[in-house]
Amino acid sequence: MRFERYEVGEFFDETFGENGQPRASARGLVNNIENLPQGELLNRQRAAERALLQMGITFNVYGERAGVEKIFPFDLVPRIVAAAEWSRIERGLKQRITALNHFINDLYHDQKILKDGILPAEIVLASKAFRKQCIGFNPPRGIWCHVTGTDLVRHRDGQIYVLEDNLRCPSGVSYVLENRAVMKSMFPQVFAASKIRPVASYPSRLRDMLEFLALEQAAEPRCVLLTPGIYNSAYFEHSFLAQQMGVELVEGRDLVVDDGYVCMRTTKGFERVDVIYRRIDDDFLDPQCFRPDSMLGVPGLMEVYQNGNVALANAPGGGVADDKVIYAYVPRIVKYYLDEDIILQNVPTYICSEADDLKYVLENLEHLVVKAANESGGYGMLVGPHSTAEQRAEFAEKVKANPRNYIAQPTLALSRVPTLVDDHFEGRHVDLRPYILYGKDIFVLPGGLTRVALKKGSLVVNSSQGGGSKDTWVLADAPVPENDELTPPSRALAAKVAA
Amino acid sequence: MLSRVADSIYWMSRYVERAENVARFIEVNLQLMLDAPSGEDQQWEPLVNTTGDHEAFTKRCGNATQQNVIHFLTFDAENPNSILSCVRAARENARTIREIISSEMWLQLNKFYLTVTAAAADSSAQANPHEFFTEVKNASHLFNGVAAATMTHGEPWHFFHMGQVLERADKTSRILDVKYFILLRSVQDVGTPFDDIQWAAVLRSASAFEMYRKRHGRISPKSVVEFLLLDREFPRAIHFCLLAARDSLYAISGTPPGTFRYVPEKLVGQLCSDLSFTSVDEIVNSGLHEYLDNLQTRMNQVAAGIYETFFALKTPKPAKRSMQHQTQ
Numbered sequence: 001m002r003f004e005r006y007e008v009g010e011f012f013d014e015t016f017g018e019n020g021q022p023r024a025s026a027r028g029l030v031n032n033i034e035n036l037p038q039g040e041l042l043n044r045q046r047a048a049e050r051a052l053l054q055m056g057i058t059f060n061v062y063g064e065r066a067g068v069e070k071i072f073p074f075d076l077v078p079r080i081v082a083a084a085e086w087s088r089i090e091r092g093l094k095q096r097i098t099a100l101n102h103f104i105n106d107l108y109h110d111q112k113i114l115k116d117g118i119l120p121a122e123i124v125l126a127s128k129a130f131r132k133q134c135i136g137f138n139p140p141r142g143i144w145c146h147v148t149g150t151d152l153v154r155h156r157d158g159q160i161y162v163l164e165d166n167l168r169c170p171s172g173v174s175y176v177l178e179n180r181a182v183m184k185s186m187f188p189q190v191f192a193a194s195k196i197r198p199v200a201s202y203p204s205r206l207r208d209m210l211e212f213l214a215l216e217q218a219a220e221p222r223c224v225l226l227t228p229g230i231y232n233s234a235y236f237e238h239s240f241l242a243q244q245m246g247v248e249l250v251e252g253r254d255l256v257v258d259d260g261y262v263c264m265r266t267t268k269g270f271e272r273v274d275v276i277y278r279r280i281d282d283d284f285l286d287p288q289c290f291r292p293d294s295m296l297g298v299p300g301l302m303e304v305y306q307n308g309n310v311a312l313a314n315a316p317g318g319g320v321a322d323d324k325v326i327y328a329y330v331p332r333i334v335k336y337y338l339d340e341d342i343i344l345q346n347v348p349t350y351i352c353s354e355a356d357d358l359k360y361v362l363e364n365l366e367h368l369v370v371k372a373a374n375e376s377g378g379y380g381m382l383v384g385p386h387s388t389a390e391q392r393a394e395f396a397e398k399v400k401a402n403p404r405n406y407i408a409q410p411t412l413a414l415s416r417v418p419t420l421v422d423d424h425f426e427g428r429h430v431d432l433r434p435y436i437l438y439g440k441d442i443f444v445l446p447g448g449l450t451r452v453a454l455k456k457g458s459l460v461v462n463s464s465q466g467g468g469s470k471d472t473w474v475l476a477d478a479p480v481p482e483n484d485e486l487t488p489p490s491r492a493l494a495a496k497v498a499a
Numbered sequence: 500m501l502s503r504v505a506d507s508i509y510w511m512s513r514y515v516e517r518a519e520n521v522a523r524f525i526e527v528n529l530q531l532m533l534d535a536p537s538g539e540d541q542q543w544e545p546l547v548n549t550t551g552d553h554e555a556f557t558k559r560c561g562n563a564t565q566q567n568v569i570h571f572l573t574f575d576a577e578n579p580n581s582i583l584s585c586v587r588a589a590r591e592n593a594r595t596i597r598e599i600i601s602s603e604m605w606l607q608l609n610k611f612y613l614t615v616t617a618a619a620a621d622s623s624a625q626a627n628p629h630e631f632f633t634e635v636k637n638a639s640h641l642f643n644g645v646a647a648a649t650m651t652h653g654e655p656w657h658f659f660h661m662g663q664v665l666e667r668a669d670k671t672s673r674i675l676d677v678k679y680f681i682l683l684r685s686v687q688d689v690g691t692p693f694d695d696i697q698w699a700a701v702l703r704s705a706s707a708f709e710m711y712r713k714r715h716g717r718i719s720p721k722s723v724v725e726f727l728l729l730d731r732e733f734p735r736a737i738h739f740c741l742l743a744a745r746d747s748l749y750a751i752s753g754t755p756p757g758t759f760r761y762v763p764e765k766l767v768g769q770l771c772s773d774l775s776f777t778s779v780d781e782i783v784n785s786g787l788h789e790y791l792d793n794l795q796t797r798m799n800q801v802a803a804g805i806y807e808t809f810f811a812l813k814t815p816k817p818a819k820r821s822m823q824h825q826t827q
Contacts, residue, residue, distance in 0.1 A: 054606060054609055055606060056606075230595050239594070239598050243597060243598030243599075248598075250501065251503065265502045265503070265812040267500055267505045267658075267751065
């Protein structure tokens with residue numbers, strides 16, 4: 001199968017330059033694909049899909065009959081990230097996580113950043129994710145955001161922007177690992193010829209990070225992964241990570257608080273647990289502390305945590321830093337705590353609780369993406385250019401009723417990657433979610449989940465809304481850049497970022 | 500290991516074994532009906548009786564015909580003991596313990612599930628069930644073989660094995676019972692060549708025909724009962740299964756052999772002794788059906804004891820509500 005009819009279009013293409021030639025980093029791959037025998041790529045695509053179904057690498061779809069699973073659609077053509085670009089992304093992510101960790105810690109202690117007027121106290125304290133229960137608490141090793149998945153996008157101007165930080169229970173890393181395993185079996189020659197950085201160490205790194213949080217006296221700390229259970233959309237991932245790390249996968253009903261410690265019920269009685277990688281939200285963690293109707297959590301867990309007898313990752317309360325409104329202030333947060341300029345820019349953001357911005361948003365709904373502060377998975381969101389007048393009117397009412405809950409951003413022209421459509425390639429829009437672990441040091445997994453909007457023209461990459469994924473190849477050595485230079489950020493965007 | 504995980508492993512293997520055995524006793528009945536003299540009524544109701552789902556069946560399906568009994572036991576999603584439901588339940592259990600079982604086991608069980616759901620959606624598979632039942636048996640054998648070859652033979656394995664052999668013991672007793680119900684209808688056939696054919700079909704349905712021939716040679720009802728009930732070496736015989744369940748139970752608890760600490764140890768020990776010291780003549784004379792009925796009740800008590808001892812751990816006193824005071 002060949003790329004000769006492939007159209008780069010008016011978007012930034014990750015594989016081909018504007019001249020239609022493959023980028024230096026993608027040449028090996030493009031050659032390899034073009035030299036495959038007729039029909040071979042399609043065969044491999046089908047083989048990959050069959051493998052994913054038989055391995056049961058699926059996700060549950062909310063709102064459909066219980067037990068309905070779908071495979072997360074997977075496209076064989078990978079996204080390639082050149083070494084130099086990755087090193088900038090890596091520095092940018094480390095900077096961001098460091099600053100956000102300072103920020104969370106400050107919010108639950110002296111609140112200096114609020115006292116210094118860097119961001120408005122009423123916005124921060126009104127956030128649903130700000131947990132009064134955590135005020136004054138010092139988490140083990142001073143870390144709040146242990147596992148982060150930061151969504152990055154590239155605009156038409158060639159720049160990478162941060163779309164959002166996911167500091168609560170970011171999912172998707174299991175697909176990164178499984179996609180890679182599938183790709184290695186489909187394209188062994190390309191792997192042998194290119195220097196693609198491996199991602200397989202993630203589970204070991206995750207386990208090391210968790211053990212780092214255990215109490216000093218625990219010689220062999222027992223770590224567990226706490227899942228809401230098999231009906232959670234990310235259950236496959238929970239089970240996969242527990243298996244790969246070699247830790248127990250537990251549900252709330254497996255854990256019990258006994259004599260000041262968290263224990264799990266085993267066939268030989270109760271056994272103590274030192275570290276919990278929890279994949280359930282703060283709200284459901286402990287019915288005695290948060291939502292009293294939670295059936296998923298462990299009664300009394302937070303008390304044990306506050307007494308320092310168990311460690312939790314991510315720390316409860318940390319979600320305040322990925323509030324979509326607070327996001328707009330992250331460049332100022334970085335400047336405030338680190339005295340550095342931010343490396344990875346935010347997408348310019350209008351804050352609806354500010355009168356001028358609200359007016360602009362309401363007048364320009366058809367050009368903007370409007371998001372609710374505490375929703376994820378593409379829910380509670382209006383994509384202006386793809387909306388009807390009726391939908392916009394309805395959304396405008398919601399925004400006016402509760403402006404604090406909304407932000408708006410210009411619609412970005414997300415970059416594209418060639419994607420197999422029937423028997424040829426078409427460009428499809430992608431984002432990128434790298435994963436960051438904060439333990440003894442900060443580790444950025446060289447790779448990440450490239451989500452792709454499979455519907456023609458669509459910008460929504462979420463799996464629940466018709467998105468799929470691709471493998472992400474981060475190259476080890478900088479290939480020679482030829483016509484690969486990126487254009488500077490467009491002026492309009494730069495102006496808004498500076499504002 | 501976690502109680503919940505032990506529970507799931509145990510039920511995963513029980514459900515796979517159950518699916519296999521449902522396939523087996525539909526097959527034995529198909530064989531029996533094929534060999535029945537023409538004009539003889541088709542007997543499908545006994546099959547539903549032996550599975551214990553008689554009430555649900557009559558309520559939903561009415562009269563027992565070959566077609567609706569086979570559908571009820573094979574693809575009926577609302578019957579919790581149909582092959583489809585069993586394989587689905589086995590897979591749901593496996594999903595909750597994917598990190599415990601080997602990935603090969605998961606792959607095989609997932610394929611098994613996809614095979615059964617595909618057959619359920621395909622009317623040609625329903626018209627010709629023989630091939631499907633063979634496939635079910637093979638998938639189950641493959642799953643058990645993969646488990647034995649890829650799973651560490653530690654505590655989780657013993658829960659797996661215990662679930663498998665207890666289910667098998669129960670179902671072998673029911674396969675014997677199917678023949679008993681047929682016998683009730685045709686007393687005049689006892690001792691005729693036709694009776695021999697029927698007993699041979701029972702043996703075949705338990706994959707026991709060749710092994711029986713090696714042990715007993717000629718087919719006689721008593722020897723067949725002795726073989727499927729009391730043999731210590733044939734892996735589908737009830738006695739064999741209970742001895743295996745006992746060994747796994749003791750491997751889990753660590754209790755010295757010949758003694759007991761937990762209720763299920765006592766019950767399974769007593770069952771094994773009874774089978775060791777009972778002759779087939781005593782069983783047949785006192786009534787095979789009654790004997791099997793009593794055996795099933797006692798095996799259910801063993802299963803209930805396992806649940807109480809290992810899966811349903813009592814919760815300690817509830818934690819105090821003091822944390823909220825500290826922060827408000």
